[in-house]
Amino acid sequence: MSNTPTRKHTALPKAQILIEALPWLTRHNGKTVVIKFGGNAMVDEDLKAAFAQDVVFLRHAGLNVVVVHGGGPQISAALDKAGIVSEFKAGLRVTTEDAMDVVRMVLAGQVQRELVGLLNQHGPLAVGLTGEDAHTITATKHLPEIDGELVDIGRVGEITAIDTGAIEALLADGRIPVVSSIARSQDDGHVYNVNADTAAAALAAALGAETLMVLTDVEGLYENWPDSDEVISRLTASQLEKLLPELSSGMVPKMEGCLHAVRGGVTTARVIDGRVQHSILLEIFTDEGIGTMVVADERKSGQEGESS
Numbered sequence: 278m279s280n281t282p283t284r285k286h287t288a289l290p291k292a293q294i295l296i297e298a299l300p301w302l303t304r305h306n307g308k309t310v311v312i313k314f315g316g317n318a319m320v321d322e323d324l325k326a327a328f329a330q331d332v333v334f335l336r337h338a339g340l341n342v343v344v345v346h347g348g349g350p351q352i353s354a355a356l357d358k359a360g361i362v363s364e365f366k367a368g369l370r371v372t373t374e375d376a377m378d379v380v381r382m383v384l385a386g387q388v389q390r391e392l393v394g395l396l397n398q399h400g401p402l403a404v405g406l407t408g409e410d411a412h413t414i415t416a417t418k419h420l421p422e423i424d425g426e427l428v429d430i431g432r433v434g435e436i437t438a439i440d441t442g443a444i445e446a447l448l449a450d451g452r453i454p455v456v457s458s459i460a461r462s463q464d465d466g467h468v469y470n471v472n473a474d475t476a477a478a479a480l481a482a483a484l485g486a487e488t489l490m491v492l493t494d495v496e497g498l499y500e501n502w503p504d505s506d507e508v509i510s511r512l513t514a515s516q517l518e519k520l521l522p523e524l525s526s527g528m529v530p531k532m533e534g535c536l537h538a539v540r541g542g543v544t545t546a547r548v549i550d551g552r553v554q555h556s557i558l559l560e561i562f563t564d565e566g567i568g569t570m571v572v573a574d575e576r577k578s579g580q581e582g583e584s585s
């Protein structure tokens with residue numbers, strides 16, 4: 278007996294998925310997406326490999342993809358080995374001069390190299406750089422305000438300028454830039470540790486990206502965390518701005534970054550669960566998305582800068 282009917286059954290859903298993706302692919306062809314891969318989402322080898330596949334898929338589907346990576350837990354582990362205690366204030370790592378050497382070594386020499394290697398298993402696509410390269414990210418010393426006082430947290434940088442030239446040249450050449458969140462100051466010549474969410478958001482805005490996608494180790498932004506784990510699926514910039522003072526720890530730079538990106542012209546900023554395999558493709562190709570989406574405030578005309 279012929280097995281044609283069975284083959285038909287298995288082939289159809291696959292074709293369906295590709296066809297459903299077609300409008301999205303058409304709309305986003307040639308657009309830029311900045312994907313922030315958080316250190317907490319890099320939990321195992323399979324997840325990292327799936328991340329690389331998704332990124333390469335998007336590149337081959339005609340998008341300009343820029344990866345900005347984190348590495349918080351990896352830095353903490355290396356600092357621990359070096360006998361340096363990790364301390365965070367306002368969601369940012371207190372970075373002494375010695376700690377800065379470790380931060381730079383882990384981000385640029387370890388995490389970035391690993392991601393470049395994984396992406397390049399699919400072809401000569403990824404090129405790693407740090408914010409220091411070609412003045413991509415310039416920073417000055419950041420003094421966060423905590424309880425009404427400016428606090429010195431060491432070599433932590435506040436971004437003052439972005440030069441997109443090197444990234445744009447790489448994108449024009451069909452490459453996937455992989456950026457480590459380290460910046461140089463033009464004032465004092467020092468190298469600064471920049472939170473990777475903040476760097477990703479600033480790059481997304483400066484590149485005029487369509488989408489900022491932040492992969493982390495939770496499903497999205499939870500309402501009333503840690504008492505509840507109800508994910509807020511959609512927020513306008515104004516709604517997020519009101520919520521910001523209530524947020525804590527790692528979510529502060531993440532959501533501030535999303536707000537900055539959307540206010541800077543990025544159409545949507547999304548926080549998604551990087552622990553789910555192929556979360557990037559799932560977010561893009563499912564109607565509702567799987568995490569938290571931040572969009573610009575609704576305009577009176579009913580037009581909205583949203584396109585999922």
Ligand SMILES: Nc1ncnc2c1ncn2[C@@H]1O[C@H](COP(=O)(O)OP(=O)(O)O)[C@@H](O)[C@H]1O
Pocket residue numbers: 314315316317318347348349350474492493494495497498499500501502524525526527528
């Ligand atoms: N409202 C919230 N919703 C979700 N997570 C929150 C919230 N507030 C704080 N968090 C914490 O933020 C963490 C994510 O930030 P972070 O640890 O910096 O991750 P990443 O390495 O991906 O940047 C979550 O694991 C969670 O513990």
Ligand SMILES: CC(=O)N[C@@H](CCC(=O)OP(=O)(O)O)C(=O)O
Pocket residue numbers: 314315316317346347348349350352368369370380433434458470471472473474
């Ligand atoms: C100033 C500051 O806090 N810098 C971060 C940079 C890495 C980062 O942001 O990594 P995740 O995205 O994995 O958290 C740090 O030292 O941990």
